[in-house]
Amino acid sequence: MTYAVILAGGWGERLWPMSTRTRPKQLLSLTGESTLVSNTLLRIAPVVSLSDALVMTSVALKERMAAELASVPAHRIIGEPRPKNTAPAIALAAKLLAADDPDAVMVVLPADHVIRDDDNFRAAIELAVAAAETKRALVTLGIRPTRPETEYGYIKAGSASDLDGVFDVESFEEKPDRRRAEGFLEAGGYFWNSGIFIWRADVFLAEVARSLPGAAAALSGVSCGPEDAGFDDELVRFYETVEEISVDYGIMEKADGVLVVPAGFGWDDVGAWPAVARIWPGDDDGNTVRGDALVIDSEDCVAYSESGTVAVLGMSGVVVVRTPDATLVCPKDRARDVRRIVEALRTRGEE
Amino acid sequence: MTYAVILAGGWGERLWPMSTRTRPKQLLSLTGESTLVSNTLLRIAPVVSLSDALVMTSVALKERMAAELASVPAHRIIGEPRPKNTAPAIALAAKLLAADDPDAVMVVLPADHVIRDDDNFRAAIELAVAAAETKRALVTLGIRPTRPETEYGYIKAGSASDLDGVFDVESFEEKPDRRRAEGFLEAGGYFWNSGIFIWRADVFLAEVARSLPGAAAALSGVSCGPEDAGFDDELVRFYETVEEISVDYGIMEKADGVLVVPAGFGWDDVGAWPAVARIWPGDDDGNTVRGDALVIDSEDCVAYSESGTVAVLGMSGVVVVRTPDATLVCPKDRARDVRRIVEALRTRGEE
Numbered sequence: 001m002t003y004a005v006i007l008a009g010g011w012g013e014r015l016w017p018m019s020t021r022t023r024p025k026q027l028l029s030l031t032g033e034s035t036l037v038s039n040t041l042l043r044i045a046p047v048v049s050l051s052d053a054l055v056m057t058s059v060a061l062k063e064r065m066a067a068e069l070a071s072v073p074a075h076r077i078i079g080e081p082r083p084k085n086t087a088p089a090i091a092l093a094a095k096l097l098a099a100d101d102p103d104a105v106m107v108v109l110p111a112d113h114v115i116r117d118d119d120n121f122r123a124a125i126e127l128a129v130a131a132a133e134t135k136r137a138l139v140t141l142g143i144r145p146t147r148p149e150t151e152y153g154y155i156k157a158g159s160a161s162d163l164d165g166v167f168d169v170e171s172f173e174e175k176p177d178r179r180r181a182e183g184f185l186e187a188g189g190y191f192w193n194s195g196i197f198i199w200r201a202d203v204f205l206a207e208v209a210r211s212l213p214g215a216a217a218a219l220s221g222v223s224c225g226p227e228d229a230g231f232d233d234e235l236v237r238f239y240e241t242v243e244e245i246s247v248d249y250g251i252m253e254k255a256d257g258v259l260v261v262p263a264g265f266g267w268d269d270v271g272a273w274p275a276v277a278r279i280w281p282g283d284d285d286g287n288t289v290r291g292d293a294l295v296i297d298s299e300d301c302v303a304y305s306e307s308g309t310v311a312v313l314g315m316s317g318v319v320v321v322r323t324p325d326a327t328l329v330c331p332k333d334r335a336r337d338v339r340r341i342v343e344a345l346r347t348r349g350e351e
Numbered sequence: 352m353t354y355a356v357i358l359a360g361g362w363g364e365r366l367w368p369m370s371t372r373t374r375p376k377q378l379l380s381l382t383g384e385s386t387l388v389s390n391t392l393l394r395i396a397p398v399v400s401l402s403d404a405l406v407m408t409s410v411a412l413k414e415r416m417a418a419e420l421a422s423v424p425a426h427r428i429i430g431e432p433r434p435k436n437t438a439p440a441i442a443l444a445a446k447l448l449a450a451d452d453p454d455a456v457m458v459v460l461p462a463d464h465v466i467r468d469d470d471n472f473r474a475a476i477e478l479a480v481a482a483a484e485t486k487r488a489l490v491t492l493g494i495r496p497t498r499p500e501t502e503y504g505y506i507k508a509g510s511a512s513d514l515d516g517v518f519d520v521e522s523f524e525e526k527p528d529r530r531r532a533e534g535f536l537e538a539g540g541y542f543w544n545s546g547i548f549i550w551r552a553d554v555f556l557a558e559v560a561r562s563l564p565g566a567a568a569a570l571s572g573v574s575c576g577p578e579d580a581g582f583d584d585e586l587v588r589f590y591e592t593v594e595e596i597s598v599d600y601g602i603m604e605k606a607d608g609v610l611v612v613p614a615g616f617g618w619d620d621v622g623a624w625p626a627v628a629r630i631w632p633g634d635d636d637g638n639t640v641r642g643d644a645l646v647i648d649s650e651d652c653v654a655y656s657e658s659g660t661v662a663v664l665g666m667s668g669v670v671v672v673r674t675p676d677a678t679l680v681c682p683k684d685r686a687r688d689v690r691r692i693v694e695a696l697r698t699r700g701e702e
Contacts (some may be wrong), residue, residue, distance in 0.1 A: 002405055017660075081358055115676045258575075310678040311692040314685035318666075320678065325440040330682055334665035341662040 002129055004044045004053040005093040008037050008065060009080055013342040014272040014335065017326035018304065024061060026111040029067060030270060030279055041069060043118050044109060047125055054096060054302035056080060056089040064245070065265040081239045087250040090197070091137060091208045092235075095219050096260045098201040105129055106204070108197040110249075114279055116266025122262035127182060128198035131166045137259045138207065138252065139198040140169070142191025144264040150276075151191040151199055151336065153248070154258050169258040172248065191262050195269070198261075202315035204251070211254045218242040253257060260273045268347040272335040273319040293320075300332070353480055354455055355395045355404040356444040358415060359388050359462035360431055364683060364693040365686065368677035369655065375412060377462040378419060382620060389673075393422055394469050395460060398476055405533040406462075407431060426577045433591045438601040439593040441548070442559045443586075446570050447577060449552040456480055457555070459548040459598075465630055467617025475614035479549035482517045488560065489603065490518070492550040493542025493673045494679040495615040499532035502622060502687065505542040505600070506611050520609040523599065542613050546620065548598070555602070562605045569593040584660055618634060623686040628684040630654045633702040644671075651683070 012025030019025040031345050034042070041050060041290055050071040056079065057065045062079030069077065074110075078096075080089060091110055097104040115121050122142040128139040142155045158170035172193065178182065182191035209216040218241040224231040252258060268275045277288045287295045291305035293312070299319045307324040319335055321328040330338060363376030367386040377388040385393070392401060401422040406429065408416045413430030420428065429447075431440060442458055448455035458476055464473050479490045493506045508626040509521035523544065527535065535541035560567040569592040575582040594601075603609060619626045628639040631653075638646045644655035644663070651668045652659050658675040670686055681689060 017662075076453060162612075164384075208642075274464045294695055296695065297685075305678070308675065309696065311368075311677060311679050311681075311696075312677070313681035313692055314667075315680060315682065315689060318680065320680050322660065322673070326662060327656070327670050327671065327678045328662050329666060330662075330664035331666065331668065334648075337664060341645060341664055344645055344647065345660065345662075 001104060002048050002295060003097050003103055003106050004048045004050070004098075005090065005106045005108045006037065006040055006053060006055045006111050007086060007108065008055055008061070008285075009083055009089065010056040010060075010078070012112060012270075013339045015270070015276070016338055016342050017328055018276075018306070018321055019321045019326075022173065024249060025270060026326065027064060027217075029060045030276065031114055035068060036114070036209060036270065037065065038068060039115075040109050040111045041071070043115060043121060044107060044125070045123055047069075047113060047129075050246075052076070053059050054078060056093060058083065065084055078235070079228060081236050084242055084244040085246045086195075086247040087126060087208075088203070088218075090247050091212070091215050091219055091242075092206070092222065092238065094201040094204045095222055098205060102202065104201040105132055106197075106199060106201055107241065108195075108287045110195050111271050113196075114196075114268040114270055114275075118265075119230070120263060122232065122266035124167070124261050124265065125196075125198065126261075127163070127165055131161070131163050131261065132198045132200055132203070134163070135161070135166075135257070135259060136200060136203050136256050138255050139173045139259045139261060140252065141196040141198075142260040142262045143194050143267045144262055145181075145190065145192050147186055147262075148178060149186050149192065150175055150181050151274075152269070154181075154184055154190045155193050157189045157191060157262065158262050161259060167260050167262065173254050192267070193248070194267060195248075197252075198294075199280075207251050207255050212245065212250050213307055214243050214247075221239065223273045250258065261351070272338065273302055273321070273330075274332050274335055276304075277319075277332070291322075304333070330331075352400050352403070352452055352455060354448050354452075354457050355392065355399045355401070356441065356448075356457045356459045356673075357388065357391055357404060357406045357462050357668045358440060358459065359406055359408040359412070360434055360440065361409075361623075363463060364690045365386075366621070366627070367379050367689055367693050368674045368679055369462055369672055371676075372411070375664050376621065378412075378415060379555070380625065382465055386419060386456065387465070388416065389419060390466075391460050391462045391464065392422070394466060394472060395458060395476070395560070395637070396422075398480075399458065399474055405429060405444045407444060408490045409434065421673075427490065428537060429577060429586070432587050435590055436596040437546075437598040438559075439569075439590065439597050441555065442563070442566050442593075443573065445552040445559070446573055446616075449556060450576060453539050453553065454477060454657055455552040457550060457552055461546050461620065462555055464547075464619050465617075465619040465621055465626075466637075469616075471614060471616035473610050475616065476547075476549065478516055479610075479612045481552055482512070482514050482610050482612065483549045483554070485514070486512070486517075486608070486610060487551060488608050488612045489555065489606050490517075490612060491551075491603065492547040493611040493613045494543045494545050494618045495542050495613055496532075496536055496541065497615075499536050501529055501532050501604070502524055502625075503620070505535055505541045506544050508542060508611050508613065512610060516612060519612065520611045523604050528608075528611050542611060544599070545618060546599075548603075558606050558668060559625070563594065563596065563601050565592075565594050588595065606647050622690065624653055624681075625670070625686055627655075627681070628670075642673075653683070668684075
């Protein structure tokens with residue numbers, strides 16, 4: 001059977017102050033009435049059973065996720081006691097799924113993606129599930145790039161497999177600079193690394209044993225299922241001992257025979273403010289204006305207010321965000337560094 | 352006798368949103384604990400009798416001015432029913448003073464100036480009063496320029512009078528562009544037009560009769576003093592009929608024999624945000640940070656918060672101001688255009 005594994009930890013600090021620790025981006029409604037995490041689940045619902053999904057989130061957000069995702073049983077919303085990046089969360093999910101279903105195929109979905117064409121998305125997922133089952137391979141979705149984006153990693157596709165629309169991964173490429181990104185687009189065969197993964201749980205666990213033996217050892221201490229009495233203690237011990245590492249560095253870049261399903265379904269990972277500007281409609285001067293915001297003699301700006309009036313005069317390429325607690329001002333091309341503000345506030349104890 | 356006439360109408364819309372119609376800049380404490388208008392009065396107190404001062408403000412601010420300026424009798428705080436710029440207010444003050452004291456000398460002081468050296472200021476005023484009395488001339492203070500400021504008008508001094516430190520005014524110069532302002536500094540003999548005026552009330556009234564006959568006619572309808580029962584009606588009628596015009600355009604530029612007392616006492620008219628940045632101490636990167644504000648990788652910025660956190664990242668030469676009601680973001684060199692925001696909000700009915 002196919003299972004959804006939703007990665008809903010973290011809170012999106014690069015979207016501060018719209019996103020905060022107590023109001024994480026996956027619980028924001030950026031595209032309409034539903035939150036990003038609800039959309040993620042609803043989008044995959046035709047392909048999986050929601051009552052068998054696993055949601056990996058933080059302990060702090062567990063209750064709010066349970067309230068938000070009523071179709072997922074509360075015990076299948078796992079509250080990570082500490083953030084250890086994606087590899088431990090996915091490995092734990094694989095172990096829990098494989099314990100119940102030795103043939104489990106998992107679709108790993110970050111909870112903060114915006115996808116415009118759900119049908120194309122599901123078609124790509126179904127192709128990837130078929131590839132994961134027949135090839136017993138790690139499969140990733142590669143997004144056809146529409147601009148020389150420097151904020152995403154890239155996947156270089158190699159030769160075609162005998163499954164139509166499925167390719168070998170030749171290499172994973174770190175976030176490139178502008179010139180390299182332009183080269184990728186010209187050359188063709190490069191895809192954005194979406195962070196959406198599809199594989200059999202047992203195949204993934206074998207890769208964990210090979211590439212992350214420490215994580216595999218930590219995982220061996222998890223013998224209960226999420227409904228069992230001892231699970232919480234095992235969960236705490238696992239997250240205490242397991243290494244903090246991303247699935248990209250820890251597994252994907254070391255694994256052999258990784259496959260990629262190239263797809264184009266209007267994808268954005270809503271990492272930082274420029275992504276929000278792409279999602280929200282802009283005016284003729286390229287300004288994205290939301291809430292009680294006023295933009296004069298300005299171009300290519302984001303002006304967003306949740307509370308009070310925001311007035312932007314004579315600016316270009318700047319993000320201005322006002323919430324009841326804070327105001328952010330930075331150039332769009334520095335938006336990734338918003339986490340430095342969050343760090344500085346944390347140091348001051350007022351995050 | 353010498354009388355202070357404080358011009359405390361208007362509200363400083365270029366300092367929005369720190370300054371608002373209900374919280375005008377003359378009632379803000381920019382330099383310490385006292386408000387600008389209190390400082391204006393205290394600074395001149397050794398030279399005049401505060402109980403004989405006249406304060407020209409708007410009807411809306413009259414009560415708050417009376418509360419703020421307890422040493423001025425309430426009836427000497429005149430609430431202008433509508434804004435008509437400076438010439439009508441000064442002409443009315445002149446008429447009221449001359450009615451009680453035919454030899455009255457008035458020191459006209461805008462309520463929104465910051466002055467760093469009060470002793471030098473008073474010395475200049477005393478010299479100007481002497482000149483106004485002995486020469487029966489209109490006298491203005493000219494500030495020795497310390498930078499090629501393009502936001503002030505300039506006074507070109509002509510030949511020295513026989514009073515030491517007092518010069519003929521050769522011409523008034525409009526706000527220059529940068530190159531012209533630099534030329535003024537190089538040439539020497541040019542002074543900032545401070546808007547601080549000293550003259551006998553009767554001399555000024557004669558100039559009004561000559562240059563602004565309409566205003567003189569309107570003034571002839573004012574026969575009561577501010578303590579008389581009929582005064583309020585006369586006040587309304589005067590402000591209904593009198594032409595809206597500044598004393599600079601209406602009187603000074605047309606008058607003959609105007610004198611200037613050049614002085615240097617650390618003067619700023621606190622017109623717009625760059626002036627505030629000059630008044631408040633800055634950090635090593637030229638940033639002026641007040642309140643709960645955080646500035647990272649930025650230079651030459653103003654970051655000011657009255658409420659909530661302001662975070663500025665990667666910006667240069669920008670003003671960021673947050674109050675409970677609004678946030679302003681604009682380049683320092685567009686700060687004079689903040690009034691365009693105020694106009695836009697007025698149009699929307701939410702100023």
